[in-house]
Amino acid sequence: MSVELRKHIEEIVTLNDQEFEIINSHFKSKSLKKHQYLIQEDEAVKNIYFVVKGLLKATYTDINGKEYIIQFAMENWWISDFQAFYNNVKSITNISCLENVELLSVTKENLEHICSESHKMEHFFRVKNSSGYVALQQRILSLLTTSPKERFEQFTNQYPQLLQRVSKTIIAAYLGISRETLSRLSGKL
Amino acid sequence: MSVELRKHIEEIVTLNDQEFEIINSHFKSKSLKKHQYLIQEDEAVKNIYFVVKGLLKATYTDINGKEYIIQFAMENWWISDFQAFYNNVKSITNISCLENVELLSVTKENLEHICSESHKMEHFFRVKNSSGYVALQQRILSLLTTSPKERFEQFTNQYPQLLQRVSKTIIAAYLGISRETLSRLSGKL
DNA sequence: CGCGCGATTGAGTAATTTCAAATCTAGTGG
DNA sequence: CCACTAGATTTGAAATTACTCAATCGCGCG
Numbered sequence: 504m505s506v507e508l509r510k511h512i513e514e515i516v517t518l519n520d521q522e523f524e525i526i527n528s529h530f531k532s533k534s535l536k537k538h539q540y541l542i543q544e545d546e547a548v549k550n551i552y553f554v555v556k557g558l559l560k561a562t563y564t565d566i567n568g569k570e571y572i573i574q575f576a577m578e579n580w581w582i583s584d585f586q587a588f589y590n591n592v593k594s595i596t597n598i599s600c601l602e603n604v605e606l607l608s609v610t611k612e613n614l615e616h617i618c619s620e621s622h623k624m625e626h627f628f629r630v631k632n633s634s635g636y637v638a639l640q641q642r643i644l645s646l647l648t649t650s651p652k653e654r655f656e657q658f659t660n661q662y663p664q665l666l667q668r669v670s671k672t673i674i675a676a677y678l679g680i681s682r683e684t685l686s687r688l689s690g691k692l
Numbered sequence: 693m694s695v696e697l698r699k700h701i702e703e704i705v706t707l708n709d710q711e712f713e714i715i716n717s718h719f720k721s722k723s724l725k726k727h728q729y730l731i732q733e734d735e736a737v738k739n740i741y742f743v744v745k746g747l748l749k750a751t752y753t754d755i756n757g758k759e760y761i762i763q764f765a766m767e768n769w770w771i772s773d774f775q776a777f778y779n780n781v782k783s784i785t786n787i788s789c790l791e792n793v794e795l796l797s798v799t800k801e802n803l804e805h806i807c808s809e810s811h812k813m814e815h816f817f818r819v820k821n822s823s824g825y826v827a828l829q830q831r832i833l834s835l836l837t838t839s840p841k842e843r844f845e846q847f848t849n850q851y852p853q854l855l856q857r858v859s860k861t862i863i864a865a866y867l868g869i870s871r872e873t874l875s876r877l878s879g880k881l
Numbered sequence: 882c883g884c885g886c887g888a889t890t891g892a893g894t895a896a897t898t899t900c901a902a903a904t905c906t907a908g909t910g911g
Numbered sequence: 912c913c914a915c916t917a918g919a920t921t922t923g924a925a926a927t928t929a930c931t932c933a934a935t936c937g938c939g940c941g
Contacts, residue, residue, distance in 0.1 A: 563833055571836045573829060586826045618818065622811045629807065629814055632821035637775045639828035640762060644752055646835045647760045647868045651929075670887065679836040684929055686889050840897080859919065870898055875921055 505530070507555045508607055511579050515630050516623040526624060529613035533606045541582075541606070542598040548587035550608040554580050557604030558668055562597050562676070572677035575601075575665060581631070601669060651680040652688050694719070696744045697796055700768050704819050705812040715813060718802035722795045730771075730795070731787040737776035739797040743769050746793030747857055751786050751865070761866035764854060770820070790858060840869040841877050 508530065509523050518526070530553070535541060541559060542548055554576050561573040561582060573596060576582035587594040588611060609617070618625040645654055655678060659666060666674070675685040697719065698712050707715070719742070724730060730748060731737055743765050750762040750771060762785060765771035776783040777800065798806070807814040834843055844867060848855060855863070864874040 563837060565837050569837075571833070573833060585822070586829065589822055589826060618815065619811075622808075622814060625811060625814045625818055626807065629818035629821060632818060632825055633774070633778055636821055636824050636828060637778060639825060639832060640775065642832055643828060643835065644760070644762060646832065648752060648754050648758075672887065681930055682888075683890085683931080687929095690889085861919070871920075872899080872922085873897060876897095879921085 505532075505555060505607055507579065508553055511553070512624075512627055515627050518623070522621065522623070526617055526621070529617055530607040530609050533608050535600045535604045535606070537600050537603050539604075540597060540599045541604075542584055542587075542594050542596065544595060544597055545593050547591070548584045548594050549610050551581055551583035551585070551588055551614065552576075553607040553609075554578055554582060555605040555607060557606075558601040558665075559598055559604060560601055560669075560673065562599070563595060564597065570676055571679070572673060575662075575669070575677070577664070577668075601673075646679060651678065651684055654678045654680070655685060655688055694721075694744060694796055696768065697742055700742070701813075701816055704816050707812070711810065711812070715806055715810070718806055719796040719798050722797050724789045724793045724795070726789050726792050729786060729788045730793075731773055731776075731783050731785065733784060733786055734782050736780070737773045737783050738799050740770055740772040740774070740777055740803065741765075742796040742798075743767055743771060744794040744796060746795075747790040747854075748787055748793060749790055749858075749862065751788070752784060753786065759865055760868070761862060764851075764858070764866070766853070766857075790862075835868060840867065840873055843867045843869070844874060844877055 504524075504527055508527065509518065512518060512523075512526070533552070535557075541552065542561075544564070556578060558575065558577045559582055560575055561584065563571050563573055565571070574582065582598060584594040584596045584598065586592070587596075614628075618628060645657055649657065655674075658674065658678060671685055671689070672682045675682040678685070680688075693713075693716055697716065698707065701707060701712075701715070722741070724746075730741065731750075733753070745767060747764065747766045748771055749764055750773065752760050752762055754760070763771065771787060773783040773785045773787065775781070776785075803817075807817060834846055838846065844863075847863065847867060860874055860878070861871045864871040867874070
């Protein structure tokens with residue numbers, strides 16, 4: 504019984520104990536240690552994950568072995584390879600733990616079951632998805648319009664917590680700049 | 693009574709005539725000519741729009757007057773300033789018509805009404821939003837990992853129709869490269 | 882103390898941008 | 912049918928920016 508998940512859902516819809524219990528029963532706990540993988544390239548992706556505690560990164564590695572960060576996920580965020588999950592294709596990403604992690608997982612079948620049984624939960628996920636969409640659009644705009652320096656400043660303002668928890672190298676891979684450039688930038692602030 | 697909208701919705705959920713009629717009644721038609729604006733910077737955004745016919749662009753203009761394309765929308769796509777729409781803030785984007793356009797608009801109140809009255813439609817929009825999320829994640833990955841040349845090739849493969857309907861200058865603004873660079877690139881293909 | 886990882890710094894290089902000018906194209910009116 | 916114009920595209924040259932590669936630094940930990 505996850506207080507965190509309930510609180511998270513109740514930011515958008517209200518649930519009574521029974522409703523929550525049914526939802527909760529479709530989730531499974533999972534713990535991973537720092538450096539362990541949650542999803543690996545070329546695997547099928549059966550679950551999406553709610554982060555109860557800890558921090559993860561979803562990455563894509565190009566043919567030259569260079570790594571790019573698709574998304575971070577910390578407490579109360581959702582993570583998976585959504586492309587692979589929704590379209591039933593193999594993952595092209597790796598998701599691994601930057602800290603010890605506690606997760607709640609839900610399979611596609613269970614997710615669809617929850618949503619079809621509960622209009623409220625369908626609503627919850629619609630709202631979550633639309634917020635996510637807006638956030639990604641902001642990131643695209645940031646990638647299109649701003650210099651590495653501005654991008655780093657925006658990141659600093661938007662996710663100050665992450666600055667503390669993540670290496671600069673990894674932040675550079677999220678912002679789409681080299682670690683050397685980021686280093687030269689941080690000097691000038 | 694829009695056949696296009698019904699077909700579009702029925703790609704995801706099935707509706708009987710009565711159900712569709714209720715939904716349809718919450719939409720309003722709107723026509724605009726090429727070059728007209730649908731949404732202008734600093735306005736409140738009350739609607740999202742379904743494109744029945746035509747082509748639009750959503751743009752952001754930076755302090756130097758440089759224009760970037762946030763999204764295109766053609767037949768069967770949805771467009772708005774979603775950030776402004778969902779969060780009730782003023783638009784930071786302009787949306788204008790690249791061709792004469794026929795739209796169906798729905799206000800936030802009506803959208804929420806449709807979704808709360810009809811679990812099916814709530815489902816429809818959840819699925820739409822999740823597909824949209826995945827598509828944006830792909831675009832972010834493309835911006836992070838690929839060179840202008842590769843990006844243009846991807847675009848060509850993904851949206852061959854748009855190549856015919858949109859100027860190179862505008863495609864460059866979508867891909868995040870200068871029109872000169874894009875021009876030099878197209879030569880080499 | 883020494884190892885290892887992340888961060889920093891420097892120098893040279895590659896890619897893209899910018900600015901300017903030239904060219905091409907489609908549509909308009911004579 | 913042709914000339915003209917506005918807009919889009921192309922081309923050139925210089926300047927800028929970020930990247931790569933290599934070396935060094937700094938710190939925490941065994």
